[in-house]
Amino acid sequence: MVKLFLAAAYSAAVTAILSLPVTVSATTTATAAAEDMVLDAKAQSIVDGFSMAEVIGQMTQIDISLVINPKDNTLNEDWVRLYAQQYVGSYLNTIWDEPKGKKYGWTASEFRAVVKRIQEISMEENGGHPIIYGLDSVHGANYVEGAVIFPHQINGGASFNPDLVYEAGRITARDTQAAGIPWIFGPILEISQNPLWSRTYETFGEDPYLASVMGDAIVRGLQSYNQSAACMKHFIGYSKTPTGHDRDNVIMDDF
Numbered sequence: 001m002v003k004l005f006l007a008a009a010y011s012a013a014v015t016a017i018l019s020l021p022v023t024v025s026a027t028t029t030a031t032a033a034a035e036d037m038v039l040d041a042k043a044q045s046i047v048d049g050f051s052m053a054e055v056i057g058q059m060t061q062i063d064i065s066l067v068i069n070p071k072d073n074t075l076n077e078d079w080v081r082l083y084a085q086q087y088v089g090s091y092l093n094t095i096w097d098e099p100k101g102k103k104y105g106w107t108a109s110e111f112r113a114v115v116k117r118i119q120e121i122s123m124e125e126n127g128g129h130p131i132i133y134g135l136d137s138v139h140g141a142n143y144v145e146g147a148v149i150f151p152h153q154i155n156g157g158a159s160f161n162p163d164l165v166y167e168a169g170r171i172t173a174r175d176t177q178a179a180g181i182p183w184i185f186g187p188i189l190e191i192s193q194n195p196l197w198s199r200t201y202e203t204f205g206e207d208p209y210l211a212s213v214m215g216d217a218i219v220r221g222l223q224s225y226n227q228s229a230a231c232m233k234h235f236i237g238y239s240k241t242p243t244g245h246d247r248d249n250v251i252m253d254d255f
Contacts, residue, residue, distance in 0.1 A: 046129070053086075053087060054087045054126075056087070057086050057087025057088050057089055057126075058087060058089035058090075058129070059089065060086075060087075060088050060089060060090065061088075061089070061090035061091065061092055061134070062083060062088055062090070062091055062092075063091075063092060063093045064091050064092065064093050064094060064095060064114075065093065065095050066079065066083075067079040067080045067083065067091075067118070068095050073095060073100060075114050075117055075118070077117065077121060080117070080118050080121045080122070081121050081125055083122075084121055084122040084124070084125035084126050085125050085126070087126050087129075088122070088131070089129070089131055089132065090131055090132050090133070090134065091115075091118060091131060091133045091134075092133065092134045092135065092185075093135070093136075093143075094106070094111075094135065094143040096143060103145075104145055105143055105144060105145040106143075106144065106145060106179070107144070107145045107146055108144050108145075108146065108147070108175065108178040108179045108180075110145075111144060111179035111180060111181070112178070112179055112180035113180075114180075115133050115179070115180035115181060116180055118131060118133070119131055132182065132183050133180070133181045133182070133183060134181070134183035134184070134185055134231065135176060135179070135181045135183070135184065135185065136185045136186065137172050137175070137176045137181075137184045137185070137186060138152070138153075138185070138186045138187075138188065138202065139151060139152045139153070139168075139172075140168070140171065140172050140175065141172055141175035141176040141178075141179065144175055144176065144178070144179045147175035147176075147178075147179075148171050148172075148175060150168045150171075150172070152201045152202055153187060153188055153201075153202055153203055153204050153214070153218075154200065154201045154202070154203060154204065154205060156168060156204060156214055156218070157203070157204035157205040157207075157210055157211070157214055158205070160210070162213055162214060162216070162217035163217070165214050165217040165218050165221070166217040166218065166220055166221040166224075167221060168218065168221065169187070169217065169218035169219065169220065169221020169222040169224070169230075170221040170222070170224045170225075171221075172184065172186075172221070172222060173221065173222045173223070173224060173225055173227075173228045174225065176228060177225060177227055177228050181228075182227060182228050182229060183228070183229050183231060184222055184228055184229065184230055184231060185231045185233060186218075186222070186230065186231065186232075186233070187204075187215055187218045187219065187222070187230065187232060187233075188202045188203055188204075188233055188234065189203075189204075189211060189215050189232050189233070190202070190203045190233075190234060190238055190239040191203065191205075191206060191207075191208050191211055191239065192205055192206040192239055193206070193237075193239045193240035194239065194240055194241060194242070194244050195244075196243070196244025197239050197240075197241060197244045197246070198244060198245065198246045199239070199246055200239070203239065215232070218230075219232070237250045237252050238250065
């Protein structure tokens with residue numbers, strides 16, 4: 001009888017311990033969902049007050065090169081102001097698609113200063129509504145000078161190590177946020193359908209399960225500081241071009 005009681009007590013204790021993370025997880029999920037509803041309602045109330053021109057502006061994303069002086073690569077604040085007066089809500093990219101003199105890109109502090117000034121001007125001109133800046137940090141913050149650079153995702157997939165991929169995402173987020181940029185255009189979650197496709201190296205490979213595990217790991221890493229947002233890409237079927245050429249036609253009936 002005593003043995004039965006102890007066994008039952010032990011079983012109850014183990015059950016309680018094992019159920020604790022689930023309870024915490026459920027509570028955390030419920031709290032996050034409630035917070036999301038509050039934020040969604042706030043966003044909706046702001047959008048409801050927009051004119052059609054403001055809605056169109058908020059949905060517009062322009063390349064940073066459109067507000068940079070071509071002679072000295074400095075920010076043209078007058079051009080930023082003109083776009084802000086048209087309610088432009090987002091910027092992307094970098095001007096450093098090639099070396100300029102002996103320089104290969106903006107450092108984190110230089111990038112941050114540019115983004116900060118665009119933000120200030122935009123909020124001055126459009127009723128205090130901020131812009132959001134996005135960058136293709138696809139193997140580290142590869143457009144930020146001095147950032148940690150990682151191999152492309154095909155190598156992460158080949159490692160079969162989600163913890164390693166998580167860390168790559170975390171460090172990518174850290175270095176991108178250091179540049180003042182909260183929106184990361186990654187990860188690439190295409191499933192490699194044609195080895196001739198010129199962007200196969202950007203994927204986690206041809207196995208959907210592996211891609212899902214690694215995709216989960218890197219997204220958690222990219223969003224681990226709770227100050228950056230991952231942006232999964234690109235389009236379903238994008239990788240299955242019959243020729244392997246990028247952005248070619250895709251036959252979807254056998255996808």
